[in-house]
Amino acid sequence: xxxxxxxxxxxxxxxxxxxxxxxxxxxxxxxxxxxxxxxxxxxxxxxxxxxxxxxxxxxxxxxxxxxxxxxxxxxxxxxxxxxxxxxxxxxxxxxxxxxxxxxxxxxxxxxxxxxxxxxxxxxxxxxxxxxxxxxxxxxxxxxxxxxxxxxxxxxxxxxxxxxxxxxxxxxxxxxxxxxxxxxxxxxxxxxxxxxxxxxxxxxxxxxxxxxxxxxxxxxxxxxxxxxxxxxxxxxxxxxxxxxxxxxxxxxxxxxxxxxxxxxxxxxxxxxxxxxxxxxxxxxxxxxxxxxxxxxxxxxxxxxxxxxxxxxxxxxxxxxxxxxxxxxxxxxx
Numbered sequence: 224x225x226x227x228x229x230x231x232x233x234x235x236x237x238x239x240x241x242x243x244x245x246x247x248x249x250x251x252x253x254x255x256x257x258x259x260x261x262x263x264x265x266x267x268x269x270x271x272x273x274x275x276x277x278x279x280x281x282x283x284x285x286x287x288x289x290x291x292x293x294x295x296x297x298x299x300x301x302x303x304x305x306x307x308x309x310x311x312x313x314x315x316x317x318x319x320x321x322x323x324x325x326x327x328x329x330x331x332x333x334x335x336x337x338x339x340x341x342x343x344x345x346x347x348x349x350x351x352x353x354x355x356x357x358x359x360x361x362x363x364x365x366x367x368x369x370x371x372x373x374x375x376x377x378x379x380x381x382x383x384x385x386x387x388x389x390x391x392x393x394x395x396x397x398x399x400x401x402x403x404x405x406x407x408x409x410x411x412x413x414x415x416x417x418x419x420x421x422x423x424x425x426x427x428x429x430x431x432x433x434x435x436x437x438x439x440x441x442x443x444x445x446x447x448x449x450x451x452x453x454x455x456x457x458x459x460x461x462x463x464x465x466x467x468x469x470x471x472x473x474x475x476x477x478x479x480x481x482x483x484x485x486x487x488x489x490x491x492x493x494x495x496x497x498x499x500x501x502x503x504x505x506x507x508x509x510x511x512x513x514x515x516x517x518x519x520x521x522x523x524x525x526x527x528x529x530x531x532x533x534x535x536x537x538x539x540x541x542x543x544x545x546x547x548x549x550x551x552x553x554x555x
Contacts, residue, residue: 333483372425
């Protein structure tokens with residue numbers, strides 16, 4: 224029997240592809256296709272695997288009659304044509320939390336760097352400014368005794384709870400329209416608060432929600448004014464969650480104390496991005512998720528899901544917007 228083909232897009236680095244090939248299930252073959260060549264190949268694709276595979280037009284998805292699953296290696300899916308997948312009746316699945324640890328660690332890095340004023344202190348040492356003088360009045364903070372507010376208590380939010388609790392914050396509060404069970408809340412040691420109240424009481428606010436119409440610009444001028452002037456904001460989810468012009472203004476005028484962003488609304492950002500002129504913000508180029516250790520988890524989860532579907536099972540980790548497609552036959 225011929226091997227089943229998993230179509231991978233876009234092309235990944237050779238050492239990352241080596242991990243994929245090592246974990247490839249028996250009886251399967253990996254075919255790497257560029258984004259440019261993908262539309263012409265789609266009629267023969269059964270399983271599409273990708274790290275941000277990009278936009279695929281409705282007609283291409285509908286015309287891909289053999290397509291059984293779009294399996295994303297990442298957790299975000301705002302750049303994928305979800306409505307086109309709905310029209311084509313093809314489920315789209317995310318990575319089952321394979322990057323939750325890496326994103327939670329990146330969040331901890333930002334939180335500590337912001338509270339400890341790492342960027343400023345590093346710059347000062349390099350320019351000959353040592354302790355004393357203006358630095359004598361610099362406020363450097365601990366996580367201990369602070370209130371941590373987590374927006375989104377999914378896999379990443381829960382991994383963050385595990386990592387920040389040993390620092391002994393006074394409380395960890397969260398907001399999520401889909402609340403964990405009372406038992407799970409108790410096990411995690413977190414307390415639910417409405418969104419505005421969370422912003423009002425938190426010293427640290429970290430965003431871990433998908434980008435949807437309901438969450439776009441959820442942190443804008445109004446939300447920023449609800450936060451403490453000493454608070455720091457971290458966004459390692461999607462750039463569109465934050466109104467970046469409003470954030471730049473808030474940071475410049477002392478509305479909040481600092482921010483760390485791994486994601487921006489336009490990637491890569493324009494050279495005149497307003498945050499580039501702001502000192503109390505830390506920026507990284509959407510690298511919170513793809514750690515070396517995360518790749519085996521990503522491929523293992525993705526391959527497991529593909530094999531599951533190939534064997535007639537229902538896919539795991541289907542995005543909420545397409546849950547109704549689980550178990551539903553596809554029109555031919």
